[in-house]
Amino acid sequence: MAQRSDPAGLKLRLAAAQRLRAVLGGEHFSPLSAAELPDGRDRALANRLITTALRRHGQIDFMMRDLLDKGMPAKSGSFEAVLRLSLAQLVFLPDLGAHSALFLAVEAIKRDPKARHLSGLMNAVLRKAQGNSARYGLLEDRMLLPPELSNGWRAAYGAEAVQHFTDALVAGAPLDLTLRDDDAELIEALGAERLSGDTVRVESRDRPVDALPGYAEGRWWVQDVASAIPARLLRLPEESTVLDLCAAPGGKTAQLSKAGYKVTALDSDAVRLERLRSNMARLGYEPDVVEADAAHYAPQTLFDGILLDAPCSATGTFRRHPEVLWHRSANDIAGRVRLQRSLLSNALRSLKPGGTLIYCVCSLEAAEGEDQVQWALDALPELELSPVRADELPGLPGAVSAKGLVRTHPAMRPGESDGGMDGFFVARFTRKG
Numbered sequence: 001m002a003q004r005s006d007p008a009g010l011k012l013r014l015a016a017a018q019r020l021r022a023v024l025g026g027e028h029f030s031p032l033s034a035a036e037l038p039d040g041r042d043r044a045l046a047n048r049l050i051t052t053a054l055r056r057h058g059q060i061d062f063m064m065r066d067l068l069d070k071g072m073p074a075k076s077g078s079f080e081a082v083l084r085l086s087l088a089q090l091v092f093l094p095d096l097g098a099h100s101a102l103f104l105a106v107e108a109i110k111r112d113p114k115a116r117h118l119s120g121l122m123n124a125v126l127r128k129a130q131g132n133s134a135r136y137g138l139l140e141d142r143m144l145l146p147p148e149l150s151n152g153w154r155a156a157y158g159a160e161a162v163q164h165f166t167d168a169l170v171a172g173a174p175l176d177l178t179l180r181d182d183d184a185e186l187i188e189a190l191g192a193e194r195l196s197g198d199t200v201r202v203e204s205r206d207r208p209v210d211a212l213p214g215y216a217e218g219r220w221w222v223q224d225v226a227s228a229i230p231a232r233l234l235r236l237p238e239e240s241t242v243l244d245l246c247a248a249p250g251g252k253t254a255q256l257s258k259a260g261y262k263v264t265a266l267d268s269d270a271v272r273l274e275r276l277r278s279n280m281a282r283l284g285y286e287p288d289v290v291e292a293d294a295a296h297y298a299p300q301t302l303f304d305g306i307l308l309d310a311p312c313s314a315t316g317t318f319r320r321h322p323e324v325l326w327h328r329s330a331n332d333i334a335g336r337v338r339l340q341r342s343l344l345s346n347a348l349r350s351l352k353p354g355g356t357l358i359y360c361v362c363s364l365e366a367a368e369g370e371d372q373v374q375w376a377l378d379a380l381p382e383l384e385l386s387p388v389r390a391d392e393l394p395g396l397p398g399a400v401s402a403k404g405l406v407r408t409h410p411a412m413r414p415g416e417s418d419g420g421m422d423g424f425f426v427a428r429f430t431r432k433g
């Protein structure tokens with residue numbers, strides 16, 4: 001807990017350590033908000049420390065093994081989180097200076113009853129790290145990715161692509177927006193460039209998302225360019241009925257609404273559905289909203305189209321959620337594969353004969369993508385593939401396979417942009433008539 005007499009910069013470090021500790025414990029990363037850290041400069045610095053520690057997690061693992069002769073002390077409260085933040089600062093954020101990394105780490109540890117007995121160790125370890133910081137700054141990029149994931153990616157996408165993945169991990173993601181209505185003045189006010197369809201990209205910004213032009217008026221929503229692909233591939237006439245399965249927080253619901261469909265947005269998570277409702281209210285869209293388990297949902301009236309954005313390992317989102325790289329295990333992925341199969345099977349019960357089903361995941365794992373298509377075609381004889389044509393995705397010809405499946409990954413460049421895109425997989429099916 002920070003106190004009035006605390007040295008400058010301590011409060012933000014305590015907040016950063018608390019957030020990083022929660023993420024190390026398995027939580028999803030979200031940046032500190034204005035409510036959590038009101039001072040904008042403190043907040044920006046705290047978030048920079050956390051994201052650097054998360055992006056450099058694999059290299060910091062190496063440093064910690066190198067520095068802690070006896071390994072991480074047991075039951076040591078915030079020690080690991082504070083150490084990771086300070087190593088991130090010392091080695092990768094030299095513009096912040098070394099003094100505060102050392103001094104404030106020790107001060108932070110002294111304020112944690114579970115770790116204060118380790119303040120001497122923190123000091124000694126960080127001094128040793130300071131002596132080694134030039135060497136640590138040259139650690140290999142391959143340490144940034146866990147071998148369990150990167151070996152498979154190298155086989156699937158090639159060594160050069162995986163090298164780009166590490167660059168993308170360190171650089172982070174630009175901000176992509178889907179526009180509610182096309183307006184050149186708004187695009188200019190946002191400092192954005194057009195990417196594809198109604199997606200624009202903001203490469204750099206000086207304020208939070210909700211302070212950007214057009215946010216309050218609901219003129220756009222945040223959505224990675226890859227995430228905007230699946231809804232575009234539905235291609236049904238206006239007024240068609242569409243069921244958006246696993247819909248929250250509603251990026252694809254908004255696209256489907258904008259396309260003129262009659263949309264039912266379903267999700268099993270009440271809190272996430274609240275976010276969907278407030279996003280739709282801001283944007284002025286009015287889908288029907290259903291709280292239900294998509295594995296058992298059985299509506300009375302069948303739909304013309306279904307978009308199933310299935311829960312997945314989310315490895316394709318590592319540029320914004322570096323923690324997914326270190327949270328995923330083979331078991332974890334196998335569990336999601338089973339869930340995706342049950343959602344796919346049950347989705348068919350809601351689809352009209354002749355209707356279109358889009359299956360998508362923000363995963364780079366073939367087990368959740370390409371292999372699931374093969375499984376569906378074998379196990380669900382009512383389904384047939386409706387291949388996507390390369391000309392349906394202008395600007396991304398390499399994303400469509402010979403079979404008509406869509407695969408994006410962070411080494412792909414949409415349009416002329418330098419920034420990459422999320423890893424996504426999309427397949428389009430029809431239910432036989």
Ligand SMILES: C[S@@+](CC[C@H](N)C(=O)[O-])C[C@H]1O[C@@H](n2cnc3c(N)ncnc32)[C@H](O)[C@@H]1O
Pocket residue numbers: 245246247248249250251252253266267268269272292293294295309310311312
């Ligand atoms: C990848 S996110 C969806 C993102 C959303 N489609 C969008 O574009 O904004 C996956 C969603 O699946 C939901 N989910 C997970 N299991 C579910 C289930 N059995 N039934 C319905 N929704 C589920 C989660 O609550 C989460 O909101």
